[in-house]
Amino acid sequence: MSQIWSDVETYLAGHLAPHDDALEQTIRSSDAAGLPSIHVAPTEGKLLHVLARTIGARRILEVGTLAGYSAIWMARALPPDGRLITLEFEPKHAAVARANFARAGVSDRVELREGRAIELLPKLAAENAGPFDLSFIDANKDQNPDYFDWALRLSRPGSLIVVDNVVRDGTVIDGASEEASTKGVRRLFEKVAAEPRVSATALQTVGSKGYDGFLLAVVKR
Ligand code: SAH
Ligand code: DHB
Ligand code: MG
Numbered sequence: 001m002s003q004i005w006s007d008v009e010t011y012l013a014g015h016l017a018p019h020d021d022a023l024e025q026t027i028r029s030s031d032a033a034g035l036p037s038i039h040v041a042p043t044e045g046k047l048l049h050v051l052a053r054t055i056g057a058r059r060i061l062e063v064g065t066l067a068g069y070s071a072i073w074m075a076r077a078l079p080p081d082g083r084l085i086t087l088e089f090e091p092k093h094a095a096v097a098r099a100n101f102a103r104a105g106v107s108d109r110v111e112l113r114e115g116r117a118i119e120l121l122p123k124l125a126a127e128n129a130g131p132f133d134l135s136f137i138d139a140n141k142d143q144n145p146d147y148f149d150w151a152l153r154l155s156r157p158g159s160l161i162v163v164d165n166v167v168r169d170g171t172v173i174d175g176a177s178e179e180a181s182t183k184g185v186r187r188l189f190e191k192v193a194a195e196p197r198v199s200a201t202a203l204q205t206v207g208s209k210g211y212d213g214f215l216l217a218v219v220k221r
Contacts, residue, residue: 064139167213
């Protein structure tokens, strides 16, 4: 990772996305519990927050909770009666996240469901938990196309779907890759490109988390 990327990230975040105690504790507790340090960067968490506010999100879906860092950024953009549902497969991650939601004072707005996302998403649809105004897909990358399908199904016209890690050090352009995650991201691009119901773009990002990217898709009205 380039030093200047992370130095600039520190500068940008210091001004516009500073950590309060709850966010700081979220990262600390994640590290202390031995969870992987793969949460979004502070400026990306703030981007999710700004996007949620921009669209006036009242219902948010997240696939992949980890320690709850991105969820806390998004939950803080919700009105008091708003709701965020986040899906997590690893019980250890879920336990750390629950403690962090409580510390951040967002437990009333955040519902964490444990299990494989591919099993939880159909249940959300069956119980009419949607439509979600914003969906953030950030779990196992091999199933990105399926998660996108479900996010679309759980959306309404005007909903925004954001997918993390769509560049991965540029590996996205390696059509010969046998990596399940790279294949999943590439199939996602093919799916989104061919999906007439959304208008989408993707942005390359650099920073404290290296070289990666976000995909953003809005469901057409
Ligand atoms: N969104 C978080 C980071 C998520 S990391 C943040 O930015 O703060 C990806 C998470 O997805 C990990 O916690 C991992 O355990 C979880 N995950 C992996 N496979 C999953 C699956 N099949 N269903 C649900 N969660 C899964
Ligand atoms: C990984 C997953 C992520 O969601 C991320 O932002 C970075 C890395 C990973 O599985 O390696
Ligand atoms: Mg990610």
